[in-house]
Amino acid sequence: MSEFLQHLVNMLVLGGTYALLGIGLTLIFGIMNVVNFTHGVLYTFGAYIMFIVVQQLGLNFFLALPVAVLAGWLLGAAIELTLLRPLRGSDIDTTMLVMIGAWIAMQSGTLWIWGGVAKSVATPFPEAPLVLGPVSVSWLRLFVLAAAAMLILVTYLLINKTSLGRAMRATFQDHDTASLMGVNVDMIYTSTFAIGSSLAAAAGALLGPVYVIFPQMGDLAAVKAFAIVILGGLGNITGAVIGGFILALAEELGAGYVSSGYRDAMGFVIIIAVLIFRPTGLFARAERVG
């Protein structure tokens, strides 16, 4: 029983970060309909910003987080302005190829600048874990969970309760009509991509110190992010959050009670099942097609 409780605690902590990864991508992939292969690199980028600010500049850990979010926002805006804006209106394949190119170029860039050897970031949290009866969890992971929950809430409110969010939803529902209603669609495209990117960078900045930081760290993260978005339904923020927790639960229980060798496969078994039985995602609302 205590093992099961520990698995549940691990699931909560892991699921929070998966959810954060998922919502950033669901904005870009789900709402903008851009298959964003740079999501993983932006995650890596956020982690390296953390490394620069904390380890190389010697500044405060908590200051480094907003710096990483801002840097991710700026890099995302730059990608949208230089790569996606000229391609607006081209087919999804062309955009996808350009994004793959950007992914490879940026990943090689991180390798070139920082080398392939993993880096770690010191944190201000105590080494001794928080012990609650049979379960135990590190303070850093608790902080990451809290920060992820806050970022998810802010994003949810931004999309659903602000005029920017309304303009975003309108733009991606019907680009021309939104434009006729006075929405600055160019600005909306750039900000949506920038917000999604800053969420990826935030996830990297939060998880980099938990694990280690290296140029390919974003690859597995990106694969999981795509899986979460598909699980939750494209563009569905609540779905991405629940999808993140489902993936974490599948991995934890799969590794704990089935076989740890197939841990990373568990999530994908669920994805295949979802795609067969509920191809629009577990939480997709009914919508008119065509």
Next chain:
Amino acid sequence: MTRALGLVGTIALATALFGGTAGAQTIKIGVNEPLTGAFAASGTYVVNGAKIAADEINAKGGILGKKIELVIEDNKSNPTEAAAVAEKLITSDKVPVLMGAWGSSLTLAVMPKLMEYETPMVVETSSSGKITTTGNPFIFRISPPSAVEAAAFKGIVDKLALKKVDFLVINNDWGRGTAEDFSKMMKDKGIAIGLVETMDQGAQDMSAQLSKIKSSDSETVIVTTAVDQLTLIFKQAAALGLKKRIITTGGSQNPDQIIAQAGAAANGTMHLTTFLPWFPDKTPNPEATNYFITEWKKRGFEFAGCTESFRGYDGIRTAAAAIEKAGKAEPAAIKAALWNINIKGLNGDIVFRKSGPEGKESGQSQPNVYLIEISDGKVEMKTL
């Protein structure tokens, strides 16, 4: 304009040809190591050790009157890439001998290429038994197979009073091979084997495996993986409140890095290593060990890397000794000469003995294995 372009082409071609001739003034040794991916830290250490050996040899005038040149390629911690890199080094760079490929799965992927192109390779790190038992006569290994590690560990299991052990190993030929060899040895000793958990080489979160091990009834965990994953395991085990004795194998632990990154969580852990940079006087070749460590520090590398980098140093010295003995930089001659070398490695004499099926034996030298314990943030040697 066309003519001008033609001229440029001719000059470029001539330069390339001259460049080719100049290249023949050196003797090339191919180095196939993971410089990116899951084993980047380890591979980089090995390459830095290899460079020290090459510089040392070249400073003394090289071999056969020529300087040696390391052709270093990154196998990305990926078996497919490791095989491609070997092919590139042999066919395009024309190296007569290789060193590589760090991980067992990487080395196993390279092995068919060695057969195909009849080029020998010095294996510096890999520990899977399969490497020297499947009948590949181009393999010359200076690192201990996991069965040798297990045999060395056998002497101390009574002293440690092991009763039941769990395993947490990397899910590849190295980790699974270690779990197999150690389980066999321990069963013979009457020690019960509990869980055998695996983790993907790129996995960063081992909490699920560790939670499972935490609630098992064994008192010891044997962990096999490289340094980056090990530090994560130590941190995560501490976060989960795992209180079992941890013993690591494989010689890629870099204990100083574990002390630095895992802090108090590292105390009481034991590690099977293949080099003793902390106690140069206790190594088989103190003079060379001191030289190597001094040179390593002079280059500004982290001391923690010594436990890995010495293999690159020994590997290149092994290849160079064979080239010298062969009298020419040709694969067949080097392969024959590897059987006749006897050099003083940092971890014992490097002399190859036959291993594997008759007629197509691989070479295996018999390096030392040591057990160290971390206590109060310091490395202590245990007698095996």
